Amino acid sequence: MKARRILVIRRDNIGDLVCTLPMIQRLRQKHPDAWIGALVTRYNAEVLRGHPDLDAVYTYTKLKHLQHGESRIGAFIDRLRVLWRLRHADLDLVLLPASGTQASARRMARLVGAARVVAQDDVQPDPAALHEVERTANILRALDIAPKPGPARMQVDASLQDTLRTQLLDNLPENARVIGLHISSRKPSQRWPAERFIELVQRLHDSQPDTRFLLFWSPGDESNPLHPGDDGKARGILDACRELPLIACPTKSLAELIAGLSLCDQFVCSDGGHMHLAAALGKPIVCLFGKSDAARWHPWGVPYKLLQGEAEDASRISVDEVLAACASVHQA
Numbered sequence: 001m002k003a004r005r006i007l008v009i010r011r012d013n014i015g016d017l018v019c020t021l022p023m024i025q026r027l028r029q030k031h032p033d034a035w036i037g038a039l040v041t042r043y044n045a046e047v048l049r050g051h052p053d054l055d056a057v058y059t060y061t062k063l064k065h066l067q068h069g070e071s072r073i074g075a076f077i078d079r080l081r082v083l084w085r086l087r088h089a090d091l092d093l094v095l096l097p098a099s100g101t102q103a104s105a106r107r108m109a110r111l112v113g114a115a116r117v118v119a120q121d122d123v124q125p126d127p128a129a130l131h132e133v134e135r136t137a138n139i140l141r142a143l144d145i146a147p148k149p150g151p152a153r154m155q156v157d158a159s160l161q162d163t164l165r166t167q168l169l170d171n172l173p174e175n176a177r178v179i180g181l182h183i184s185s186r187k188p189s190q191r192w193p194a195e196r197f198i199e200l201v202q203r204l205h206d207s208q209p210d211t212r213f214l215l216f217w218s219p220g221d222e223s224n225p226l227h228p229g230d231d232g233k234a235r236g237i238l239d240a241c242r243e244l245p246l247i248a249c250p251t252k253s254l255a256e257l258i259a260g261l262s263l264c265d266q267f268v269c270s271d272g273g274h275m276h277l278a279a280a281l282g283k284p285i286v287c288l289f290g291k292s293d294a295a296r297w298h299p300w301g302v303p304y305k306l307l308q309g310e311a312e313d314a315s316r317i318s319v320d321e322v323l324a325a326c327a328s329v330h331q332a
Contacts (some may be wrong), residue, residue: 003093005035011106012098014273017044018280019132020097022149026137028053030145046254050155058082086112096120097136117141130295146168151301152280160259168247169263176210180264182274184218184230189290190270190314194233198240199319205244214245214264266330269313271297297330305329
């Protein structure tokens, strides 16, 4: 049976969804006339903005992502409405490309009533597929498609991009470079100390005085149990660098983060969703790894230099190492 209407369900984090983009692109290449849609969480949906290989994007809200004033019952009703719409979309095939049992995704696939459901666990794994992009694309073998994943690419909100460029980089010197720095990481082992970021900016400015720096971080207070942020760490870095061309880029939405990252010529960060977003925007990356599988999660499809601290602790990575990595990636 030739699939005419295909739905991809991906429920997990930002980086995981970004790593699914090459699979979607490959699927479109092999099924140019099919209707292809995606069902993702509202939190991640901006990753798929204007994606040329998708005909529709459906979203639902996880309970942990509810905003102030939103109810659990309301989110549940909205989810049922989306599934009801998809049940009437006459789907031939649902793909569940994430690894693992995916109990919730399988329930959704049953509820939308597709003629066929294929999960990653239903496909023989490829031992040579080390990166998450390759592991995700492996599901295409069930459709007799050789995976061959290319780079991940995203669209940017052009209006928001222009607004941020005007606000943050007005009067930028001609031929000046912009280096983005993201100081946050969910994993303690992947957090680089504030004083290292301060020294990095100082030394890069000494050698590249026309360079501008954009500072990104996870918004919020570090004591927030659900969504801890780095507002305090960012303030400390900005205060210490007040005489340097370090510009705060606070991002209250994923769209703002993507637009801000698009303004950078190079990006320095820890492993995380922001790193994969930067890669999907084609940015050269210096990435700091702690307790994370570098072979599986390194930046995909762009020049990068990966530094993994001794004992898998990013705080043991020196400023000298990061400076050398920045020079290496810049020259690549």
